[in-house]
């Protein structure tokens with residue numbers, strides 16, 4: 001009981017004391033809200049994994065990626081990995097980039113991807129064009145413009161048509177795109193379907209869009225799914241849904257996102273409070 005009271009106090013305090021973050025920084029906070037360990041991968045124009053060796057997130061953990069001005073690249077999550085502790089060699093159930101823990105190339109399909117092009121105006125998108133392996137949510141904080149939350153309202157692994165499902169030990173670990181599964185021009189937007197007017201949603205891409213309304217579901221869906229936002233920080237959360245409130249601890253600040261308000265950041269003086277309020281317990285209360 002005392003435990004619950006202190007948690008309610010913590011929640012009250014952080015709801016009551018939000019302050020906007022510095023709008024010019026481009027910090028990316030990666031949060032693992034999955035029940036499983038994930039190995040995030042960050043690719044900058046085909047160059048190496050930013051975090052390099054041993055970059056994994058246990059459930060509830062966060063990491064900060066400090067994106068340079070004008071950064072453009074993609075972020076995704078690898079699941080079920082097994083890497084040799086000495087050589088860094090190994091593979092993952094989904095999202096592998098070859099056989100190394102350090103990614104220098106794109107992840108293997110199916111993989112859900114958070115895509116960014118930063119500039120005076122940032123462009124971002126959750127892409128399911130290469131299929132789906134984990135729900136990803138992108139929430140901007142403190143920006144100006146559209147700045148809406150990108151991502152899914154459900155986990156497509158639980159709603160994947162059987163002809164697209166990728167299974168491991170009987171469990172669905174990913175959902176392939178129709179282009180990947182059937183390699184037909186109609187699904188891949190090639191040949192006579194090679195332009196936005198001819199390449200239309202199919203029953204497969206519609207089933208993706210139903211679960212993930214704020215994600216691109218086929219190649220030319222990009223045009224309507226890319227969101228713009230200026231001068232914002234970003235939260236990239238794995239296994240969160242669009243309406244999930246996501247809290248993380250970063251730069252001596254406790255930060256919560258809220259779909260309608262963006263991030264709420266806390267000053268250093270709340271560090272003590274953080275020690276008294278385990279993140280996981282707070283999340284359990286909030287979710």
Ligand SMILES: *[C@@H]1O[C@H](CO)[C@@H](O)[C@H](O)[C@H]1NC(C)=O
Pocket residue numbers: 021022025026027064066233251
């Ligand atoms: C972004 O990260 C840098 C260093 O990692 C830090 O100095 C800065 O305060 C951060 N900005 C915000 C708004 O948290």
Ligand SMILES: *[C@@H]1O[C@H](CO)[C@@H](O)[C@H](O)[C@H]1NC(C)=O
Pocket residue numbers: 024025026027066
């Ligand atoms: C992170 O970004 C801030 C500006 O956003 C910069 O001042 C700082 O030097 C960066 N820190 C690192 C470790 O790259």
Ligand SMILES: *[C@@H]1O[C@H](CO)[C@@H](O)[C@H](O)[C@H]1NC(C)=O
Pocket residue numbers: 051052053087088089100101102
């Ligand atoms: C991965 O990258 C990190 C940092 O760049 C490096 O220290 C490490 O040796 C790399 N590991 C492998 C297996 O290439």
Ligand SMILES: *[C@@H]1O[C@H](CO)[C@@H](O)[C@H](O)[C@H]1NC(C)=O
Pocket residue numbers: 153154241243244287
């Ligand atoms: C979030 O959205 C999902 C799917 O739309 C819904 O099932 C769930 O109840 C919502 N959760 C909250 C806290 O609103």
Ligand SMILES: *[C@@H]1O[C@H](CO)[C@@H](O)[C@H](O)[C@H]1NC(C)=O
Pocket residue numbers: 161203204207
């Ligand atoms: C999509 O349509 C094809 C034939 O047009 C059908 O075979 C397939 O089962 C449908 N898939 C879904 C997910 O409805």
Ligand SMILES: *[C@@H]1O[C@H](CO)[C@@H](O)[C@H](O)[C@H]1NC(C)=O
Pocket residue numbers: 146147148224225226227228
């Ligand atoms: C923001 O952009 C998305 C994607 O293009 C769009 O669906 C949404 O309606 C826009 N919201 C506002 C408030 O403009």
Ligand SMILES: *[C@@H]1O[C@H](CO)[C@@H](O)[C@H](O)[C@H]1NC(C)=O
Pocket residue numbers: 015245258259260261
């Ligand atoms: C999110 O913002 C809405 C609207 O301001 C507010 O009613 C709600 O209490 C906030 N939730 C959290 C968890 O901060």
Ligand SMILES: CC(=O)N[C@H]1CO[C@H](CO)[C@@H](O)[C@@H]1O
Pocket residue numbers: 154159207210211
């Ligand atoms: C949200 C959503 O798309 N749900 C669908 C899951 O799949 C069943 C059948 O496969 C559909 O009936 C639901 O609409």
